[in-house]
Amino acid sequence: MKIWATASDSRTSRTRLLVACVAGSLTGLASAAQPAATRAVADHVLAATVGISATTSDGATFSGTGSVVTPTGHILTSTSAVPADAAEIKVMFPGFVDREATLVATDPVLAVSLIKVDAKDLACLPVAKDMPRIGSLAYTASDVDRVLLTNGRASFSRGIISGGYDVVKQGESAYTGPVLETTAAVNPGSDGGPLVDATGRLCGVISLGVSPLRWQGVAVPSTVLLEKFSKLTSSDVPLSFDAPENLADDPATRAAAEKADALGRVAAFMAPHIVGIEVTRQHPPEALPRISWDEFLATIKNWGKLAKPEKLKRFAAFANSSRAFEVNQLLRRPPGAVTGLVVSPDGFVLTSLFNVGDDTAFVAKATGKLREFDPTSPIEKLLADPTGGYVRQPNTITSVSVILPNGDRHEAKVVAKHEPLGVALLKIEATDLAAFDVLGGGSSPMLGDAVAVVGRAPSGPQPTTFNDGIVSSPSRNRGYQFQTDALLNYGNSGGPVVDAAGNFLGIATAPIEPDTILGRLVPPQQLMRWTRAPNSGVGMVARADRIKAVLEAMQEGRSFNRIPGPFLGVVADMDRAFGEDVVIGGVAPGSPGDKAGLKKGDRILEFGGVDLKTWRDLTDRIAASTAGDAVTLLVQRPSKGPRLVVAGRDLETLEDLQRLKKSLRPGDTFEGVLSIEDTREIEVVLEENK
């Protein structure tokens, strides 16, 4: 059975992605539907979304969400909400109505359960007989955090169908096979709940299966259920298949569908240029020591019975440990091919620097072997481990290969890296590749504009994934990047970002990145006390205009470690970044600032005679200068205490005072100044940031 719509082959234009732009859609794709339409879909879906709890005869409890699919009370859910041996099943309907249900059938392979309450004329969801397109609007509903108890309805989220691929066996889900992936919210509690298409039809049952590369919510498609779950299609289950008329014929729904088509064409256009990249490292991810929350949780007895403060303490012990994060995130690159974009017929491939980035492995100091960590041990203890603790060792890349759309695999070389952009350029030996011409097109992102990230699908017949969002900030990291709320993850990092008109906007960088933000002016640890995470909705994209400016140089093998241009070498004092103060929080050793004698705590009042009010004023002034420029800074330095100047003498020490006393005679008068701060001129010579 062919379940995925095939992306149409498109080789017409290699320079621009121009596709039909749907008029009037100024917000994201998902925002194309007017509020009234979204409200109508919400009302329709939430009337048929129920909360479910089940208990087995041995007292184990399960909970999740379900969708009513017949007026007579059939409810589809997952086996993780209602297992095959459920003895007692309770269903909470919208409007605070509790009902008992009985189990009709379960399918352990599909991980779905069909239950029934005794009722008639219930609101129910029609079931989609066809697959929604990648990029089309989608909704999820779930009884997350028992929201039905207070709200009387489930929680509702909007997104798109972002992918269609196969999932493999994982810990928590029994299901393997094709799934629909969505950007709409999927959380604990969503399990068994509905994935609904733009016209209000149930197109999938939310499953716990995820692609490790993508970390996004997935659903078992309704087409698979209709084909394989025989009980669902038996004559005593009166399913309906037609979309509600008010939703099917809604102009906003149609507009959204058209826009989805347009974005779908972008994805289809991009597909021939999207490649997979497999990176092997000295220590493969699966061999690395790791601390996952799940593993940590397993070490805590009776977690469910602990008091909240104790839970918070335990959670903090885990989450606040910076290395737990490192182990969790940096080392936990999921296995699988990541995304790249072919940019020349002879084999140059752009991807994110993160994908080919240097990782660190933690090895035992004594043995040099990979270090195992006891997740229950506090971070302080790990650091002060008497057996020698650990050392960081580079987890070097041993090979990089590129997998072309036709499945051909080529060894690749990392030709150049661009740190401020967050991209890397690979090269494979090939000819006549379907290349995307980065130099030929491109557009600047505008705040609030709709964008989408095209990624390589982990597996299965749909070659690409598609995550939409808006431009959250058009310029970050000194204009090298822009920020989007589209979900960036391990899977689509390195993929192209496009707008609804099909313009190329840039390359998605890392799902996590201790990034450069303002180059050498701000060290990441100061600005980033938090680690961004996959799919957080805070994602950085290397801007197309900046990529174009350096692509040729990178093809010649030139790497860029720093933001080019003049460099002073000071970082902001973040605690004072909000006032009309330009206060130095740190000076890089050996930097021009260091050589000139700038110190932490210095307040820079003027730069070359120009008043400074904010840190941004300073960075703007530096950026507008040229390396080699000698600039006079007016600097105010806080003294350790009040500074006493008497008769022209600076009394800094006791000796100074004694010397003054010796020089005095009875009857002498003199004037003195008590100053607390000290303003001085300091000349610095800006250097090229290398």
Next chain:
Amino acid sequence: MHCVGRCFVAVVLGVAVSGMVSAATAAEPAPISLTELCIQVRPAFVFIGGGSGVLIRPDGLMLTNDHVIGRKRSFTVRIGDGRSFKAKVLGTDPVGDLAALKLDVPEGQTVPFLELGDSDALRVGDEALAVGNPFALGVLDQAPTFTVGIISALNHTQGTYTECIVTDAEVNPGNSGGPLITMAGQVVGINGQISTRFGLRSNTGLGFAISSRQVKLWLPRLETAEGGEVKHARIAGLEFLKAEPESGQSVVIKDVADGSPAATAGFTAGDTILELDAAPVANARRLAGLLGIYPDGHRVPVTVQRGAEKVSLEVTLTAPERAKLGFSLARARGEDLVPKVESVEDGSAAAAAGLKSGDEILEWAGQRLEFSSRDDRRGFDRRLRTSVNVGDIIPVKVKRAAADGDGEKTEVDLRLVAK
């Protein structure tokens, strides 16, 4: 997927609008693009500490989360138009996680602001724009982050956030205190908490915002709190029939304490609470949620079902006040951990309830007392001192020697009204 915790979104951020977002005041807001909306609301945003805030009045009245300000009472903040101001805390609600600050705006100047909208008019599916400073990304380049989603749910209870708004607009650490804005440019919520999973402090499509309705109820009190805290309240003097906590069972009053605000309002044993301030009270969880949005001293209308009729009442909500029960327990000795009454003070709540010296307490507030350790028992002693509030009605079952002194002990049910 495990939900591992709930995390505050504690870097601060703010949004502001020059003058006021024009779309917010128009009777028929002309549709504007998202780009225009972002640009219009940006000046009213506030960068504060590690989080966010929003200006809601031209004189510099600003909102953020309590957890953004912590114990500090004065700040330097930067607003979305680039200007920097000193700000002082007017009042906070640590439970509801709300704080009001006032910017030190020079005489003759104003700041851009956003109008507080009507969160009651929101419907699930409505568009929502979150403005914030996630991961402190925008502090130095002075550019906040804009994320878009929809209203996912309303009237939700999430920890101490009650009747809160759920949104799938991406909210992350640093968005705390920032506004949730309608497409008409009005502030309908203050973002503050998110759901997390996999041990990661980042968005999972569930953000929780304090509703503008709650903000409006608290603002007059916060503004006059002189930097202090405003307390939450409840209906003092009610005891409810026990209901299944995770169910839709309605809220039935079992008992009313004499002379309490509940008695003054006219509540009667057997009443079923139908509505509070026009909101339907489906179950105990919703009632607790609704009560969470009012400050101490607020008067709210309540509708109860009494027999066949519906009765309208009005009750003053009061902050819990520690009660003195007026009895002491003998020290636990050896293995015997059963609490025994040592003495009862004349004229005390305990005396009025009929508690007598020598009584062994078997049940307290409907709960059988069984202690596994001395620590456990000490916990109970502490609870008596610290967790009983004036007006609480506590059913107590004691075992006492019969009056005729024949050594046979009987169980006696008492009703203790804390005062």
